[in-house]
Amino acid sequence: MSPLLQVSGVAKAYGGNRVLESIDFEIRPGEIVGVIGPNGSGKSTLLNAISGFTPVDSGQILLQGTPLQSATPHDIVSHGLARTFQLPAMPEKMTVMEVLLAASTAEHGFWSSLLGTRANRDAERLGRERAEQLLDELLLRNVRDNAAAALSGGQKKLLSVACALMGKPRLLMLDEPTAGVHPNLRRDMVQTLQRLNEQGLSLMIVEHDMHFIRDLCHRCIVLDRGHIVATCTPAELSSNESVLEAYLGRGAQQPKVAIA
Amino acid sequence: MFEFCLHVLTLACIYGLIALALNLQAGYTGLLNFGHIAFVGIGAYAVGIGHLAGWPLLPSILIGLGAAMVLAWLVARLGRNLASDYWGIATLAVAEILRIIALNQDAWTGGAQGISALPSLFATASSSAQDLYFALTLMVLVGLFAWLSLRLAASRFGRALRLLREQPQLASCLGYNLLTLKSRALMVSAALAALGGSMLASYTSYVSPDYLLAAQTFLVWSMLMIGGLGSVGGVLLGTLLVQCAYSFVPFAKDYLAIGSDVAGALRLGLVGLILLGCLLWRSGGLLPERLRIMP
Numbered sequence: 001m002s003p004l005l006q007v008s009g010v011a012k013a014y015g016g017n018r019v020l021e022s023i024d025f026e027i028r029p030g031e032i033v034g035v036i037g038p039n040g041s042g043k044s045t046l047l048n049a050i051s052g053f054t055p056v057d058s059g060q061i062l063l064q065g066t067p068l069q070s071a072t073p074h075d076i077v078s079h080g081l082a083r084t085f086q087l088p089a090m091p092e093k094m095t096v097m098e099v100l101l102a103a104s105t106a107e108h109g110f111w112s113s114l115l116g117t118r119a120n121r122d123a124e125r126l127g128r129e130r131a132e133q134l135l136d137e138l139l140l141r142n143v144r145d146n147a148a149a150a151l152s153g154g155q156k157k158l159l160s161v162a163c164a165l166m167g168k169p170r171l172l173m174l175d176e177p178t179a180g181v182h183p184n185l186r187r188d189m190v191q192t193l194q195r196l197n198e199q200g201l202s203l204m205i206v207e208h209d210m211h212f213i214r215d216l217c218h219r220c221i222v223l224d225r226g227h228i229v230a231t232c233t234p235a236e237l238s239s240n241e242s243v244l245e246a247y248l249g250r251g252a253q254q255p256k257v258a259i260a
Numbered sequence: 261m262f263e264f265c266l267h268v269l270t271l272a273c274i275y276g277l278i279a280l281a282l283n284l285q286a287g288y289t290g291l292l293n294f295g296h297i298a299f300v301g302i303g304a305y306a307v308g309i310g311h312l313a314g315w316p317l318l319p320s321i322l323i324g325l326g327a328a329m330v331l332a333w334l335v336a337r338l339g340r341n342l343a344s345d346y347w348g349i350a351t352l353a354v355a356e357i358l359r360i361i362a363l364n365q366d367a368w369t370g371g372a373q374g375i376s377a378l379p380s381l382f383a384t385a386s387s388s389a390q391d392l393y394f395a396l397t398l399m400v401l402v403g404l405f406a407w408l409s410l411r412l413a414a415s416r417f418g419r420a421l422r423l424l425r426e427q428p429q430l431a432s433c434l435g436y437n438l439l440t441l442k443s444r445a446l447m448v449s450a451a452l453a454a455l456g457g458s459m460l461a462s463y464t465s466y467v468s469p470d471y472l473l474a475a476q477t478f479l480v481w482s483m484l485m486i487g488g489l490g491s492v493g494g495v496l497l498g499t500l501l502v503q504c505a506y507s508f509v510p511f512a513k514d515y516l517a518i519g520s521d522v523a524g525a526l527r528l529g530l531v532g533l534i535l536l537g538c539l540l541w542r543s544g545g546l547l548p549e550r551l552r553i554m555p
Binding site for chain 1: 412
């Protein structure tokens with residue numbers, strides 16, 4: 001099966017600080033891939049590079065054959081690749097429902113909006129149906145009419161996932177989706193993401209929570225100082241020497257209590 | 261007295277159009293445009309220059325709208341890589357450049373003297389009927405554009421603008437082309453501001469570089485801040501309030517027997533006081549923008 005996302009030879013440096021060096025990996029359709037690594041290992045930069053927020057110095061990023069490395073963030077979204085941010089900021093003067101409707105970009109032209117053309121009304125109707133469905137799926141129903149900025153940190157994360165899903169992406173990249181999220185909500189999030197995955201959505205998840213990674217991911221990519229040091233299944237993480245070295249330093253033994 | 265009230269109302273309506281235009285940029289889209297008066301000036305000078313060239317009024321107004329939209333497109337592109345506050349300074353500079361051109365290009369603009377004896381919208385009617393028709397036309401226009409503003413704000417386009425205003429990074433990562441959105445908002449706003457400008461020139465039958473003073477932009481900004489940025493009702497209330505404060509000053513001048521220069525200062529001071537009071541006690545304006553609950 002041809003890969004959904006293919007990253008080859010991607011490198012990025014800020015001055016003399018080489019944040020990513022020759023990154024190669026791929027994500028197959030239907031896969032859930034976790035990206036882990038210590039702080040400063042380049043996880044977020046990799047995510048920013050793929051989503052077009054950070055231009056890469058060299059290398060190629062292909063989404064089903066379409067090169068993304070010189071595309072703008074909004075072009076990349078239109079190719080079916082969505083993302084969320086580590087600290088999602090939400091608007092103060094818009095309700096959760098409005099933010100969700102704004103997250104579908106179909107038919108937002110000036111004239112079609114002002115005149116209320118048929119295409120515009122159809123886009124609005126479809127957007128509403130999708131938004132109502134996502135409110136239920138991501139447990140945001142009871143805050144539907146609240147100001148989006150007034151949500152809790154965890155709810156903002158859920159809302160940013162819901163926003164990313166409004167456009168029906170093929171690949172969704174999540175940046176630390178569970179940081180600051182209540183454990184119960186975390187369990188629901190795993191179930192929701194699994195359900196979406198069964199419907200055909202591929203996921204790439206940057207995360208520190210090993211339980212979350214173990215419960216959800218098919219495969220893990222371990223980054224350390226800008227290099228991929230291991231690619232393995234979540235079960236193999238705690239016995240992989242490169243992973244232990246990245247997290248605990250050279251010469252580390254397998255801990256008596258497993259990482260996960 | 262009726263004529264005086266009609267005059268205040270007409271001016272309030274003209275500034276209402278200009279303030280509604282600024283609200284599209286500053287209120288909905290979050291663009292800090294400190295050179296808004298440039299679009300108004302283009303509309304006003306289009307009527308003036310059209311008159312000198314012997315064109316009828318309506319085509320002159322339309323040319324003014326077109327020219328303002330072209331300038332808006334350029335200004336949006338000019339600042340594509342600037343942060344919003346630096347872009348604001350650039351817009352101030354653009355308006356000043358236009359004012360200096362208007363002041364020095366005597367052959368086209370009449371220089372510091374300006375262009376006078378401009379045609380009115382209703383050239384054939386008698387003077388008092390003219391004023392009444394003018395006021396009625398402007399009230400209809402303000403009502404129409406206020407309604408369109410409300411409709412736009414609630415539409416898919418308006419929602420995209422408000423998302424851009426509050427969280428540009430989120431808007432971009434959801435797939436909006438921010439530059440296109442900004443240019444469109446700016447062009448629509450420019451056309452409306454130019455319409456306001458041509459109405460002003462036609463009503464006062466005069467245009468001069470003073471119409472392009474930066475202080476005029478800040479006057480319109482005060483109207484928005486007093487009424488409520490992003491709220492159509494607030495913008496219209498703010499405009500009416502500032503216009504009433506302005507018109508009240510000549511009465512105070514006669515009553516208190518003060519000189520013209522003091523009266524001018526009183527005018528600015530009064531607006532400043534209202535603005536200060538609003539900022540201190542009602543920072544969102546008298547009628548602040550509210551959350552839109554979707555049915």
